[in-house]
Amino acid sequence: ASYIELKDVKKIYRMGEVEIRAVDGVSFSIDKGEFVVVVGPSGAGKSTVLNILGGMDSPTSGQIIVDGKEISKYTSKQLAAYRRNDIGFVFQFYNLIQNLTALENVELAIQICKNPLEPKKVLELVGLKERMGNFPAQLSGGEQQRVAIARALAKNPKLLLCDEPTGALDYNTGKSILKLLQDTCRNMGMTVVVITHNSAIAPMADKVIKIKNGRVDGISINDNPISVE
Ligand code: ADP
Numbered sequence: 001a002s003y004i005e006l007k008d009v010k011k012i013y014r015m016g017e018v019e020i021r022a023v024d025g026v027s028f029s030i031d032k033g034e035f036v037v038v039v040g041p042s043g044a045g046k047s048t049v050l051n052i053l054g055g056m057d058s059p060t061s062g063q064i065i066v067d068g069k070e071i072s073k074y075t076s077k078q079l080a081a082y083r084r085n086d087i088g089f090v091f092q093f094y095n096l097i098q099n100l101t102a103l104e105n106v107e108l109a110i111q112i113c114k115n116p117l118e119p120k121k122v123l124e125l126v127g128l129k130e131r132m133g134n135f136p137a138q139l140s141g142g143e144q145q146r147v148a149i150a151r152a153l154a155k156n157p158k159l160l161l162c163d164e165p166t167g168a169l170d171y172n173t174g175k176s177i178l179k180l181l182q183d184t185c186r187n188m189g190m191t192v193v194v195i196t197h198n199s200a201i202a203p204m205a206d207k208v209i210k211i212k213n214g215r216v217d218g219i220s221i222n223d224n225p226i227s228v229e
């Protein structure tokens with residue numbers, strides 16, 4: 001069995017007479033340690049799929065299995081523990097707390113976690129050894145995203161979910177963030193899923209899942225993903 005499996009997952013929003021089929025029967029699987037990219041046009045349902053996988057949103061129907069557990073059957077209390085211990089999130093706009101330093105941002109995030117890693121070690125790993133005492137406003141966009149990635153990784157999650165992590169960065173900075181995510185996958189054995197609107201990132205992934213109109217529009221597997229330099 002795969003590490004992660006989505007089976008015919010649907011998310012339907014009903015607003016009076018109107019029905020929005022945000023996710024309309026999505027199935028795919030992900031192996032442990034895979035670097036997966038999710039692509040597709042705006043409004044295709046990518047974020048909804050990621051949020052469901054991360055326990056931030058619940059599906060209307062379908063099954064989600066992560067590491068042998070059927071999270072689609074979890075109670076809200078179980079889901080909260082799943083989000084806290086098993087999932088690391090990285091967002092487009094970093095979502096750091098402005099009046100805490102880089103180190104304090106990471107320390108706060110792991111306070112109630114089960115198996116956290118050492119915050120200073122993780123900040124060093126993402127290349128911020130010298131900057132951990134800085135506040136977000138003193139850091140560049142790329143450095144702030146590194147803090148956000150450290151904050152997610154310090155939880156020692158089963159799965160790192162990233163929604164447009166390079167969306168607010170210039171090309172070269174974005175590239176260095178993608179390299180960090182790819183290295184995290186290769187070196188820590190982390191399973192990483194990245195949403196991007198940019199299909200140019202696809203050659204770096206082990207697997208590319210294309211979503212269109214709430215459905216899977218193709219899955220391709222790269223036997224030789226390119227390494228970001
Ligand atoms: P993507 O991430 O690919 O841009 P989303 O998952 O954000 O797409 O959205 C998929 C569809 O679901 C869109 O049509 C969006 O407007 C709709 N949608 C998302 N969230 C909600 C919501 N809370 N209520 C109603 N419609 C929603």
Ligand code: ADP
Nearest residue numbers: 166167169170171172173174175178198200201
């Ligand atoms: P924009 O959306 O501002 O035109 P791009 O579409 O060129 O920027 O890239 C969006 C993000 O994806 C950037 O952060 C960039 O670093 C990253 N990216 C796109 N293509 C590649 C690639 N081939 N290699 C590395 N990073 C890439």
